[in-house]
Amino acid sequence: MKYKRILLKLSGEALMGDRQYGIDPERLKEYAEEIKSVIGLGVEVAIVIGGGNIFRGVAGAANGMDRVQGDYMGMLATVINSMALQSALEEAGVYTRLQTAIRMEQIAEPFIKRRATRHLEKGRVVIFGAGTGNPYFTTDTAATLRAIEIDADVILKGTRVDGIYTADPEKDPTATKFDTLSFDEVYQKGLNVMDMTAFTLSQENNLPIIVFDMNTRGNLEKLIKGENIGTLVN
Template sequence: MPQTASAPQTTFKRVLLKISGEALMGDQGYGLHPPTVQRIAEEVKSVHDMGVEICMVIGGGNIFRGLSGAAQGMERTTADYMGMLATVMNALAMQAALEQMGVFTRVISAIPMDQVCEPYIRRRAVRHLEKKRVCIFAAGTGNPYFTTDTAATLRANEMACEAIFKGTKVDGVYDKDPVKHDDAKRYDRVTYDEVLAQHLGVMDASAIALARDNNLPIIVFSLDEPGGFRGILAGQGTYTTVHS
């Protein structure tokens, strides 16, 4: 972990930021909220300006969630593909916001759609990062039955990221929902096995197991806290580290 410092310095050179699609809809019940997209893009730019290489994975739940579609009677595979396409829409929105700020960005899709974004080729993606471009990985893993949490963990390992930063609405991992329970306890550090055994809801079980098997730390923090992403990379702020 980075040490506390007054200057904006970080020991992380390459990280992956995972956010939900719901994070982009602000106070709306659906879709994209442009001011919220802009605010998150500013957070990403502030970390990019520190010299950190950034990957991103954004969920699609603000537009369509495969599990919800399947629960309503839609065939699961079709519903999941629709969810994957929703993540591409979110990735394009984030790309537009970042590039308006002068941050070079590539949207890289697990499902080829050459007129819209690049197909996923690992070596090419690594080269983009080396050139200080933000890489936004879209369409999950390209396969149904896998969440964007699992996709984020997979891409973070493939890109040799040093940590996954999971942006949420709360400032870490709690033993129960802090919105509903005033006595909820926040963990500073928690192991992968504890997350799985206690069903702490950091990520789905497949993602946690993949992170554990590759000793990839997950840092859970509040995306609603202004400057939170940059602050944690500078060794400040409140967060939970999931580790071995």
């Protein structure tokens, strides 16, 4: 396999499927099967999920809510999504562990780097919930931080589009796709890959990012096997 240990970053919105909000059980099941397929190849998988399908701290702040309070609410939304994915994975026969940056012992372990690494070595999927545990940081930053801490080979950012484009392909039909980019090119072109904190953290730690379409069946496995899926930033 091209990658031995990966950090899969999923957006909360991806879990909505065709719904306007919440969680689509069918989409969860599809993701669980995709992840199970790469576990079967011997790949170690860690996951970070956003919470935008339930609540966004930034949106709350825009409507007059205290930003810190809103961000903590967003962190709890990521835990709900993490628990849902954990349930779907275990239903598919995959062993999992959920670790959170905010202590909630009744439902998850606290994040401990050595414990997370040991779970991965034993073939368990480790899901990291509650972001970094700090307001003003996104789940992109949490994904990058956790990937660095567990020595992941790559961050795989699963989205609704099949890579990075010159513009939003869902709005601009003339947008063209990049196959590979350097970190400097992303800065120069002003492309939106991750938030700036997460992106800079990846660059400083030489951690490659691949943006790909998670909703196309088989893409995750093809990517792990080394096929040119999505856009590579390194």
